[in-house]
Amino acid sequence: MKKHKLSVSLEPLKSKIKFFEPMKKHTSLKVGGPAEIYFQPSDLDELGLFLSNIDNDIPIFWLGRGSNILVRDGGISGVVISSSLISKKIEKIDNNSIKVGANVPCTMLAKQCIRWGMAPSEFFSGIPGSIGGALAMNAGAYGHETWERVDSVKIVDRLGGYHTRKPSEYKINYRSVVGPPDEWFISANLIFDPNKSSSLEKQKEMLSKRKNSQxxxxxxxxxxxxxxxxxxxxxxxxxxxxxxxxxxxxxxxxxxxxxxxxxxxxxxxxxxxxxxxxxxxxxxxxxxxxxxxxxxxxxx
Ligand SMILES: Cc1cc2nc3c(=O)[nH]c(=O)nc-3n(C[C@H](O)[C@H](O)[C@H](O)COP(=O)(O)OP(=O)(O)OC[C@H]3O[C@@H](n4cnc5c(N)ncnc54)[C@H](O)[C@@H]3O)c2cc1C
Structure with a gap:
């Protein structure tokens, strides 16, 4: 594995950085060799500091909840950024829309939206990934997909800059989303259908279907x-x-x-x-x- 060096300006983040962290600890398949550099920021300031101080040629892999990746045994060269401690809030904007952090689990999003009566949100229930992962994959189930609900997303770029983007800036297909390179989702504003109301029954039905078939x-x-x-x-x-x-x-x-x-x-x-x-x-x-x-x- 190629060795990459970190700049001395990252000294203050030393306790958040691990070297050769086994990825099998962070994937639902429980396999995967080491991440050369594994960074887990505690907040957006640490993330910004890190991104604005790493060399341009170090590859970055963004890790969500690791439920849709197969990491090879030789591990990942460069940096793996685990966002598990940041962007974990869900806020209600109005009766039909929310702002959700990229690291909120899809299951938690479903739970909260059902409580607020927002639909269709039940389909997020059994998806074990994060909202960031769901945005990256256009995750979906039972006839619904993540991007049907997206009004806008906030992203961070390689230099640590934040921008807001609209769905029209992405090529979105079944389980596939292509956007500008080297950008990662930090949060999303989602809009639900004002003519639909959420249903605990529907959620239970979906979860039981999953349990019986998976x-x-x-x-x-x-x-x-x-x-x-x-x-x-x-x-x-x-x-x-x-x-x-x-x-x-x-x-x-x-x-x-x-x-x-x-x-x-x-x-x-x-x-x-x-x-x-x-x-x-x-x-x-x-x-x-x-x-x-x-x-x-x-x-x-
Ligand atoms: C039991 C089981 C059931 C599942 N059921 C479904 C299902 O019904 N429907 C479905 O669509 N999927 C399903 N999945 C797959 C998986 O849960 C989804 O694809 C999920 O959206 C992945 O999210 P994650 O946070 O785990 O992403 P990860 O696995 O960590 O990453 C997946 C990809 O997304 C990228 N990524 C992650 N976070 C971000 C971010 N913030 N910004 C940019 N890129 C990011 C990663 O770099 C990687 O390329 C299932 C998986 C399991 C294990």
């Missing part, structure tokens, strides 16, 4: 593949007879074929090999290229 509570990253147009990745994998198929410490869930479970101390390599194997089999059988929803990052 292997919750086991190390996974949720759906590994995006659904190809007009089809379902899980159905294609199931119809290929791959449920339960194992490589090393990881196997394809017998409950939901689009989930890979790390049940026997898998390496990231086991999981990536399993991903490649599934893709190869689905091309052979159906001539369909499955694309990863999970973000594979780091060094082999």
């Amino acid at each position: 292997p919750l509570g086991k190390p996974s990253c949720g759906s590994v593949f995006r659904n190809p147009e007009g089809n379902f990745a899980a159905k294609l994998i199931q119809d290929s007879g791959l449920k339960g198929f194992r490589i090393g410490g990881a196997h394809i869930s017998t409950k939901h074929a689009n989930f890979i479970i790390n049940d026997q101390k898998a390496s990231a390599e086991d999981i990536e090999r399993l991903i490649n194997y599934i893709q190869k089999k689905i091309i052979e059988k159906f001539d369909i290229q499955l694309e990863c929803e999970v973000k594979i990052v780091g060094n082999l």
Whole structure:
């Protein structure tokens, strides 16, 4: 792994910086080699100080709650910024809109919005990531997506500057968001539908559907593949007879074929090999290229 140096002006942040922090501690798949430099700011001032003092050529990876990443065993070169201590507030703006910090868990957002009667918000309930991660992925469930609700976002750039952006500045698709490079979400203003009211019943129904169809509570990253147009990745994998198929410490869930479970101390390599194997089999059988929803990052 390439060694990067930090400037002496970052001395005051010494206690917030770790070197070679194992990423397996920070991902829902429970795999991943070390982050060369792992920075966890306590507030936006520390974040600004850090960003304005690191060299331009140091790569930065932004970590949310780690529920949609596969970090390779060789770890991540450069800096990983964990935002878990900042941007954790939800504020009501008016009866239909809120401002939410990027590190608020989606589950907490759903809970609060349902309490305030704002809908549709129930779909956020079972998504284990942060709002920042949901914005980066256009996370969604049961026919709804994060960006349907976005009025504006606040971002921080590589130099520590803050800007407000509108949805029109992003290319937004199913589980995919492309915006200006080297910018990260700090908060979002969301608008809910004034003609709809939230429902605890609907939330319960969604959570119970999830519980019945997904292997919750086991190390996974949720759906590994995006659904190809007009089809379902899980159905294609199931119809290929791959449920339960194992490589090393990881196997394809017998409950939901689009989930890979790390049940026997898998390496990231086991999981990536399993991903490649599934893709190869689905091309052979159906001539369909499955694309990863999970973000594979780091060094082999
Ligand atoms: C059991 C289970 C169920 C799941 N169910 C669903 C589901 O129903 N629907 C769904 O869409 N997803 C689902 N997921 C996947 C995952 O929870 C979502 O993709 C979530 O939005 C990821 O958020 P995170 O904070 O964990 O992001 P991370 O996994 O930490 O990061 C994912 C990507 O987002 C980027 N990112 C994170 N925070 C920011 C930020 N503030 N600014 C810019 N970029 C950022 C990261 O750099 C990375 O590229 C599930 C996962 C699990 C484990």
